[in-house]
Amino acid sequence: MKLASLKHGRDGRLVVVSDDLAWYAEAQHIAPTLQAALDDWDALSPSLEALSTDLAHEAIPMRRFHERLAAAPLPRAFQWADGSAYVNHVALVRQARGAEMPDSFWHDPLVYQGGSDGFLGPRDDIPLADESWGCDMEAEVVVVTGDVQQGASREEALAAIRLVGLTNDVSLRNLIPGELSKGFGFYQSKPASAFTPVFVTPGALGARWEDGKLHGALNVDLNGKPFGRADAGIDMTFDFGTLIAHLAKTRSLGAGTIVGSGTVSNRGSDGGPGKPISDGGVGYSCIAEVRTIETILRGKAETPFLKGGDTVRIWMDDDKHRPIFGVIEQAVATI
Amino acid sequence: MKLASLKHGRDGRLVVVSDDLAWYAEAQHIAPTLQAALDDWDALSPSLEALSTDLAHEAIPMRRFHERLAAAPLPRAFQWADGSAYVNHVALVRQARGAEMPDSFWHDPLVYQGGSDGFLGPRDDIPLADESWGCDMEAEVVVVTGDVQQGASREEALAAIRLVGLTNDVSLRNLIPGELSKGFGFYQSKPASAFTPVFVTPGALGARWEDGKLHGALNVDLNGKPFGRADAGIDMTFDFGTLIAHLAKTRSLGAGTIVGSGTVSNRGSDGGPGKPISDGGVGYSCIAEVRTIETILRGKAETPFLKGGDTVRIWMDDDKHRPIFGVIEQAVATI
Numbered sequence: 001m002k003l004a005s006l007k008h009g010r011d012g013r014l015v016v017v018s019d020d021l022a023w024y025a026e027a028q029h030i031a032p033t034l035q036a037a038l039d040d041w042d043a044l045s046p047s048l049e050a051l052s053t054d055l056a057h058e059a060i061p062m063r064r065f066h067e068r069l070a071a072a073p074l075p076r077a078f079q080w081a082d083g084s085a086y087v088n089h090v091a092l093v094r095q096a097r098g099a100e101m102p103d104s105f106w107h108d109p110l111v112y113q114g115g116s117d118g119f120l121g122p123r124d125d126i127p128l129a130d131e132s133w134g135c136d137m138e139a140e141v142v143v144v145t146g147d148v149q150q151g152a153s154r155e156e157a158l159a160a161i162r163l164v165g166l167t168n169d170v171s172l173r174n175l176i177p178g179e180l181s182k183g184f185g186f187y188q189s190k191p192a193s194a195f196t197p198v199f200v201t202p203g204a205l206g207a208r209w210e211d212g213k214l215h216g217a218l219n220v221d222l223n224g225k226p227f228g229r230a231d232a233g234i235d236m237t238f239d240f241g242t243l244i245a246h247l248a249k250t251r252s253l254g255a256g257t258i259v260g261s262g263t264v265s266n267r268g269s270d271g272g273p274g275k276p277i278s279d280g281g282v283g284y285s286c287i288a289e290v291r292t293i294e295t296i297l298r299g300k301a302e303t304p305f306l307k308g309g310d311t312v313r314i315w316m317d318d319d320k321h322r323p324i325f326g327v328i329e330q331a332v333a334t335i
Numbered sequence: 336m337k338l339a340s341l342k343h344g345r346d347g348r349l350v351v352v353s354d355d356l357a358w359y360a361e362a363q364h365i366a367p368t369l370q371a372a373l374d375d376w377d378a379l380s381p382s383l384e385a386l387s388t389d390l391a392h393e394a395i396p397m398r399r400f401h402e403r404l405a406a407a408p409l410p411r412a413f414q415w416a417d418g419s420a421y422v423n424h425v426a427l428v429r430q431a432r433g434a435e436m437p438d439s440f441w442h443d444p445l446v447y448q449g450g451s452d453g454f455l456g457p458r459d460d461i462p463l464a465d466e467s468w469g470c471d472m473e474a475e476v477v478v479v480t481g482d483v484q485q486g487a488s489r490e491e492a493l494a495a496i497r498l499v500g501l502t503n504d505v506s507l508r509n510l511i512p513g514e515l516s517k518g519f520g521f522y523q524s525k526p527a528s529a530f531t532p533v534f535v536t537p538g539a540l541g542a543r544w545e546d547g548k549l550h551g552a553l554n555v556d557l558n559g560k561p562f563g564r565a566d567a568g569i570d571m572t573f574d575f576g577t578l579i580a581h582l583a584k585t586r587s588l589g590a591g592t593i594v595g596s597g598t599v600s601n602r603g604s605d606g607g608p609g610k611p612i613s614d615g616g617v618g619y620s621c622i623a624e625v626r627t628i629e630t631i632l633r634g635k636a637e638t639p640f641l642k643g644g645d646t647v648r649i650w651m652d653d654d655k656h657r658p659i660f661g662v663i664e665q666a667v668a669t670i
Contacts, residue, residue: 010374010589039345076589078411078452081522105517112519113448117413117589129486133585150670151464172585182440184447185520187416191586250468250507251526254345254411254452335485 001052002198012071024065038256070197072119080116082260087237089265096292120194125333134174135306139285141261148253157244163199197326212239221313228283230266308334336387337533347406359400373591405532407454415451417595422572424600431627455529460668469509470641474620476596483588492579498534532661547574556648563618565601643669
């Protein structure tokens with residue numbers, strides 16, 4: 001089942017979307033918003049699944065689905081916790097600035113809490129007041145959970161995953177060192193993230209969803225050119241079950257919690273830093289990583305951060321080359 | 336006007352509470368929840384104010400208000416951003432561990448994003464799975480904002496403050512060093528916070544609300560004994576307008592954002608560390624601060640962190656010695 005929220009008010013209007021993303025059916029009579037559906041998932045999801053089946057059979061009124069009319073599936077959420085599960089990415093960034101990475105990073109997940117009071121839709125501009133802040137995209141996998149009890153095991157955490165999607169976790173790189181040096185983590189350096197037009201139930205992902213990981217190439221294009229094709233199922237040190245269990249160690253998680261994987265990153269085929277797509281590699285899921293590798297290889301970063309007018313596309317294809325979650329396609333708009 | 340949410344479902348049931356906290360009137364016909372009222376504040380708050388006036392005149396059906404039946408005014412929220420506005424507190428903690436405090440801390444606010452997917456009510460137990468985590472209370476002032484535009488000035492930020500209240504920002508002190516050393520800030524060390532039974536509009540606070548600060552003694556009792564009487568209006572380096580403008584530098588804030596002051600802390604009358612109430616001082620708003628001062632004065636911390644069965648009370652009285660926001664009164668329950 002694929003779910004989306006059409007732009008409407010603060011929380012959108014819940015619709016069920018066909019597998020090929022061409023059609024949608026209103027789901028208002030079941031739940032007005034995706035948050036409302038998640039709040040009462042066990043009772044409501046069978047009706048949503050039935051609607052999805054009817055839609056597939058063209059047995060009900062349906063309308064054309066336009067990704068540009070979609071808000072983020074959760075236009076605002078009660079929690080957005082983002083991990084750094086691709087430890088390869090963290091190791092590279094540290095290497096570039098000559099900082100040692102503690103060995104614990106390989107077995108104790110890094111997470112931070114991001115702003116969830118307002119997300120960008122998949123076609124919304126990235127508003128940027130100051131180019132010197134060093135705006136970057138970060139292509140990631142996300143899951144949405146139901147209620148998770150404090151102390152949940154990895155298996156209980158996996159069972160609580162309701163939906164899977166992708167995000168562009170926009171970051172302001174040049175504000176990060178100052179914020180992190182203060183010791184309290186990110187705030188100003190993490191403005192609103194954008195999400196794919198639809199989120200998908202794990203059951204509808206088939207073999208793409210296995211062991212708490214999403215498998216397949218995460219496509220990132222920058223200004224119309226292929227920039228990243230890293231496989232989200234490879235080099236993910238912590239699967240989503242492990243991430244969620246980490247989050248639930250000392251506190252329960254409310255239904256509708258969004259958990260991010262952190263920037264997807266694959267090692268190079270030789271085990272070292274990954275290569276650009278133009279050199280036969282799988283490229284990168286954020287600009288900071290290519291700048292890091294440029295710094296390691298050539299002594300200085302060359303690829304600039306995002307400027308007004310730059311465009312970013314993020315999506316993942318199914319085996320028939322159709323976007324599973326739709327496409328995040330954003331331009332940077334200086335404000 | 337004083338607003339509360341009676342326990343009901345995930346988001347509570349909005350009621351207007353009398354100034355003396357003895358009576359309430361249902362506000363369901365105006366807005367089902369406090370979040371709904373905040374989402375459309377300009378349109379709905381005049382009706383809520385009218386209801387409040389009618390309640391004061393006993394002109395409408397009213398019922399006894401019992402604080403134990405109240406949830407947190409926002410039982411869950413889309414954002415909970417907590418500052419460290421009482422820099423005195425930060426300076427002391429640093430001094431105790433022999434770490435220097437950058438001078439920038441006096442003019443650049445420290446903030447972190449806390450979990451907002453589920454808050455504790457004013458009488459709810461503090462659930463604690465492991466006493467070795469070092470459970471602590473933190474008595475703070477909070478405000479709830481309307482929508483705040485990215486780039487808002489301090490004055491615009493002040494105008495966006497809708498409600499004022501108090502929180503017990505529960506912290507797991509022994510988990511903090513490990514988390515902060517990883518560089519991404521707090522997560523596991525900050526379980527659910529509790530809030531006072533009612534939040535109050537700034538206009539109803541009279542002289543207690545001035546210059547973006549709440550003025551008056553913040554009372555903290557630990558196990559039935561006076562522990563803190565620090566004045567929230569004193570030694571607050573950053574007022575709420577400055578804190579909110581800091582938060583809005585790179586992103587807008589959604590209606591219903593809760594902003595915290597950080598632990599309230601007053602210097603001693605000699606400008607040095609504050610003294611315990613038993614020594615004629617105003618005491619402390621968290622255990623970590625008294626432990627810090629014990630460490631500075633006597634070489635080691637003596638006051639233990641919270642254990643199962645310990646109780647915490649947090650409130651602020653008006654000039655007639657009646658709690659303005661009601662009382663947070665919690666016991667620690669090992670689970």
